[in-house]
Amino acid sequence: MLFNILIAIVISSISLVILMQTKNLSEKFNFFDNPASEVKKIHKYPISNIGGLSCLIPFLLSLIISFYLENYFSKKYIVIILISSFFYFFLGRYDDLKNISPNIKFVWFVFIFLFLYPFEPNLIIYDLKFKYIDTVIFLNNYSIYFTLFCLFIFYNSSNFIDGVNGLYASTIIFWIVALMFLIKAFSIIFIVVILSLLVFLYFNLKNKVFFGNSGNAFLTCFVGSAYIFSYNKFNNIYCDEILFLFLIPGLDTIRLILERLLKGKSPLEGDNRHLHHILLKISNNNKWAWIYNLFIILTPIFVLKILNNFYSAIIISIITYLFFVYLLPKKSKLN
Helix, strand or coil, rough: CCCHHHHHHHHHHHHHHHHCCEEEEEEEEHEEECCCCCCCCCCCCCCCCCCCHHHHHHHHHHHHHHHHHHCCCCCCCCHHHHHHHHHHHHHHHHHHHHHHCCHHHHHHHHHHHHHHHHHHHHCCCCCECCCCCCEEECCCCHHHHHHHHHHHHHHHHHHCCCCCCCHHHHHHHHHHHHHHHHHHCCCCCHHHHHHHHHHHHHHHHCCCCCCHHHHHHHHHHHHHHHHHHHHHCCCCCCCHHHHHHHHHHHHHHHHHHHHHHHHCCCCCCCCCHHHHHHHHHHHCCHHHHHHHHHHHHHHHHHHHHCCCCHHHHHHHHHCCCCCCCCHHHHHHHHH
């Protein structure tokens, strides 16, 4: 454990070096987020989006080290994540530069998944084991399709929360820490990602750098795949626990898709109706919007653990989410 932490600190220092050179590197390689490119942008001037690169390099190094020194992740898994991370990073990078259509991103997402993930059996969800309702659902021939669906929803849900400084990095850190404690495994990959994100978080909260679609793409897919791999490898992690960890971003994604469809728009089209946009309008303060949003995301899993009842926890979580999305904005307008 101590050895892993020491190596992780050394590797993660690369993030600090990159982010301390943000201005020079961003100008040289055109790593900037232009607020005029999308309606959902809330910043007023171009800001560096080199944050993803600052996390990618330590992440890739940690994969290589884990390949030789650890046995938590299979070697096949590490190779798949190594290759897919390159693909997803450059897909996101191209999106940062050209703002490609959601349909094209979806096609590439499916292609990368089908091309790589089926080679590692532990990256496919074969059944749904529930802890709090004592049920097992076998997916049989629908396993690959269900896995693809889950990863795609998770990818979009995670992308949706990257709109307020601090929110994406702190949420990913929470999800990784939660996984580490659920499975009681402290892989060097997890520690490197957490430390790299903490470095990024420091600069991000100062509004100096964003993560960018390039960073979101590879890191979100890693977290999703790590949960699937761990779910298949260990017997002490259940799909209802995973569901409650990701419930609020998932609800926000479903709500936005339904609202867009009802308005005759593409369900993948960006807008400014995300939960963090609503909280930002209410609080009129980026840091408070970040804190409120993180609190709402954490609520379901803590409610589940306290009540120890699946149905009560999901009802309370949904009511909490709907309150912040629909009722609180109306109340704030009246005041």
